[in-house]
Amino acid sequence: MSKRYKIMAGVLIAFLAVLILAEASQPEPINWFPGYGKQDKIPFGTYVFYEQLPEVIDAERIEEVNIPPFEFLLDTTIPKGSSYFFVNGNVYNDASESNKILQWVGEGNTLFVSAKSISQTILDSLWLNLSYYSETANLKKRPLVNFTNPRLKAARPFRLNKDVGTVYFDEIDTLRTTVLGEFDLIRDDDSSQIKKPKINFIKTPYKEGTVILHTFPEAFTNVFMLDSLNANYTAKVLSYLPQQGKVYFDQYYKNSKSYAVSPLQLILTNKYLKWSWYLLALAALLWVVFEGKRKQRSIPIIKPLPNKTLDYTRTIAGMYLDKKDNRQIAMHQINHLLEYIRSSYSLATERLNLEFIEKLSAKSGRDQNQIKTLIDYMVLIRQKAEVSEDELIKLNTLIENFKNTH
Structure with missing residues (x-):
């Protein structure tokens, strides 16, 4: 140089x-992203909430769920009388997942959702409707929240010192729904009272269970809970959960998730x-x-080693065909399919029972009857001492139909 x-x-x-x-x-700079992740120490993370949670709910009752609700609720070992807790800016379950959740609630369980956007299927099923609240005359969007129960209601409402969007229930089933809490925006810098209350916290029965909906998820964030008075509000919100049974805390529907870095x-x-x-x-x-540039050297071209995998496969296949060992070929096809299921859908294949069929149908999108026919025929082939060519062809057809169906 x-x-x-x-x-x-x-x-x-x-x-x-x-x-x-x-x-x-x-x-x-301060990160105001509404992440709601339990690992997040940013203002709108929930690190403080999950750190303090064992002081409000017995640690033995707490369990985290990191998979979609539809998949989680396929587990038949979930005890009756459990609670499923969601907190995030938005918790959107599609229609099939919402119906699965409501079915689970109807069996005697509790659903708690704290979010600004909730599945329309759930709202329609409970005769509820949500609306965003805003006032052009009021530039500040800092909410005041409180309870309606006189035993829980504070003398002064709880306050979030940050402008955020607010949501409330503008339609409820008054015959079945219990109003638990209300909110308003700060007016004229007066935070001593809620002047125009709007419903943001309700409880309603659903068959044998209960649904609790809360539209102020900021109550569980670091910026809100680090105020000691506000922490009392969060604890009182949790007091509406059943005092017995497991409480499953969702970690799947989060704006911010923990992941490998x-x-x-x-x-x-x-x-x-x-x-x-x-x-x-x-x-x-x-x-x-x-x-x-001054030290570049020509690089010799080295031919890659030829791929002999296809020739090897043909040779082995020819050996089995020459021996007419149809059963051995069938066993290889079955083992290959099970390995495909394990790698593609992350399912254990030790037990090919009804629960396995339901999970595979949910993950693959294939018809459950088609999968059951395939699994039953695989079990039958495994039990046979000899396999005919027609049976081998039928097995291959069922496997190909499963892999090619969309």
Whole structure:
């Protein structure tokens, strides 16, 4: 590298170092993303809530659910009298999943949802309707919340010192629904009372169970609970959950989820490491530009080794066909299909029972009767000492129909 290039590279690196220093000296901006993740320590995370949860609910009753509700509720070992708890900015269950949840509630369980958007199927089934609340005359959107029960109602309403969108129930079934809480926006900087109450917390029966809906999920966030008075509101909200039975806390419907972080992602999400990484990449690029050209060498072409897998497969298949060992071929087809199910749908294949058939149907989208016919025939083939060509052809047809059905 010539002296001139060295001077240019040094000036460029010095300039970048000054930029990095200026960026690093800036205060970290507050992240107001409504993540609701239990690992999030940002204002709208729920780290504090889950840390304090064992003080309100016995730890032995708490269990986290990291899979979709439809899949979770296929588990027939869930004890009756349990509660399913959701908290997020939006909890959207499609129609089939909503009906599955309501069916589970109707068997004597409790559903608790705290969100600004709730499945329309659930709302329609309970004769409820949600609306967003806003006032053009009131620029501040800071909510006040309180309870309607005199034993829980505070002398002064609980306050969130942050402008957020608000949702309320503008239609309820007054004959069946119990109003548990209300809210309003701060008016004229007066946070001492709720002047125009709107319903944001209700409880309604559904067959043998109960549905509790709450439209102020911020009550479970760090920014709200770090105020000691507000923490009392959160605890009182939880008091409406049954005092007995398991409480399953959903971790699937979250705006922010815990996930594995790669080393590069860790570097790029930290501003100090990010700029150091960029400086290193730029230095490497400069080295390639100014030094790489002078030291390039031709690279010999190396032919890749031939792939003998297909020839090997044909040879083995020919051996089985020559021996007319139809049963061995059938066993290979069955084992290959079970491996396909394990790898594609993450299902255990030790027990090919009705529960396995239901889970495979739910995950694959195939008709349950089609899957049952296939599984029953596989079990029958396994029990046979000899397999005819017609039986082998039928097995192959059933397997191909399963794989090719959409």
